[in-house]
Amino acid sequence: MTDTTIRRYTSERETKEEQTAEEKEETAVCPECGGSLVSDSERGETVCEECGLVVEEDEIDPGPEWRAFDASEKDEKSRVGAPTTNMMHDKGLSTNIGWQDKDAYGNSLSSRQREKMQRLRTWNERFRTRDSKERNLKQALGEIDRMASALGLPENVRETASVIYRRALDEDLLPGRSIEGVSTASLYAAARQAGTPRSLDEIANVSRVGKDEIARTYRYVVRELSLEIQPADPESYVPRFSSDLDLSEEVERRARQLLQNAKEEGVHSGKSPVGLAAAAVYAASLLTNEKVTQNEVSEVANISEVTIRNRYHELLEAEDSVHP
DNA sequence: ATGGTTTTTACTGCGTC
DNA sequence: GACGCGGTAAAAACCAT
Numbered sequence: 001m002t003d004t005t006i007r008r009y010t011s012e013r014e015t016k017e018e019q020t021a022e023e024k025e026e027t028a029v030c031p032e033c034g035g036s037l038v039s040d041s042e043r044g045e046t047v048c049e050e051c052g053l054v055v056e057e058d059e060i061d062p063g064p065e066w067r068a069f070d071a072s073e074k075d076e077k078s079r080v081g082a083p084t085t086n087m088m089h090d091k092g093l094s095t096n097i098g099w100q101d102k103d104a105y106g107n108s109l110s111s112r113q114r115e116k117m118q119r120l121r122t123w124n125e126r127f128r129t130r131d132s133k134e135r136n137l138k139q140a141l142g143e144i145d146r147m148a149s150a151l152g153l154p155e156n157v158r159e160t161a162s163v164i165y166r167r168a169l170d171e172d173l174l175p176g177r178s179i180e181g182v183s184t185a186s187l188y189a190a191a192r193q194a195g196t197p198r199s200l201d202e203i204a205n206v207s208r209v210g211k212d213e214i215a216r217t218y219r220y221v222v223r224e225l226s227l228e229i230q231p232a233d234p235e236s237y238v239p240r241f242s243s244d245l246d247l248s249e250e251v252e253r254r255a256r257q258l259l260q261n262a263k264e265e266g267v268h269s270g271k272s273p274v275g276l277a278a279a280a281v282y283a284a285s286l287l288t289n290e291k292v293t294q295n296e297v298s299e300v301a302n303i304s305e306v307t308i309r310n311r312y313h314e315l316l317e318a319e320d321s322v323h324p
Numbered sequence: 325a326t327g328g329t330t331t332t333t334a335c336t337g338c339g340t341c
Numbered sequence: 342g343a344c345g346c347g348g349t350a351a352a353a354a355c356c357a358t
Binding site: 339 | 342343344345346347348349350351352353354355356357358
């Protein structure tokens, strides 16, 4: 690294001291060979140009964290100013009006002035939070949209999800939770409400937050907004699975029938709806001679083959006891 | 935290192509 | 021999308490 780079780091605020210090360093000589020394601020070392001897190590780099190539980058990357944070809706950049009722010189304000400042504080706060909610919403809706299209969910589900999110926002459910998490939970809830459920795993795959956080947030949102969401109906998975497996309408119809019988027999309780649906599709494919393997079904349903086996036996038993 | 239930994992044996 | 299928035991995950 040459000294031109060093200059660039500090060009804006080069002071006399820095310049003289720099010159002193460059005119210093290597104790080994007498060659001139060069400081490499990127490595934090001072080395001899001639023999490569490292004279100083672990120096502190006085420059900004990264190289800046133009004025705007310099603004972003300089060490000056309060750190921005995502913890606050506006990254901590908005204006706050102090509470002390002092002017810039520290003198107390007249009562008239005090009232004025109080009104300003009130309005400032109002605008700021309204803006923040809108920004928040905008981001969340974008996120919901992204995930919904990734999952192939229709328009009405997105609508429902945004409504849920908006309610969560209005009820002040957001503090302490991430926008990502709440929007994902809203989408999950909406998909279930609309009868086109996606499993937690599928949702987690397209979301930026992990499965457990989604589940936690989902429970919370459902409870706080007292949303009524029934456990997913196995039948609602059937169309998706059968179309993923290129199966006919006939199979789909048969699978539904199996599930309805099972429902009347009360076979499913506590069993995962996805497993039931997968088993029904598999059983139906056998009954209609459009065989798919257990493995294929387990792939599209994200369920183990063992579960499919267990469930489809139960389904067939239920079918027998209803039918001849 | 705990215990009961369900699901998954891993392994095995059997029959078929 | 690879594949599909069935079964089992033990581990892991889930859920209500």
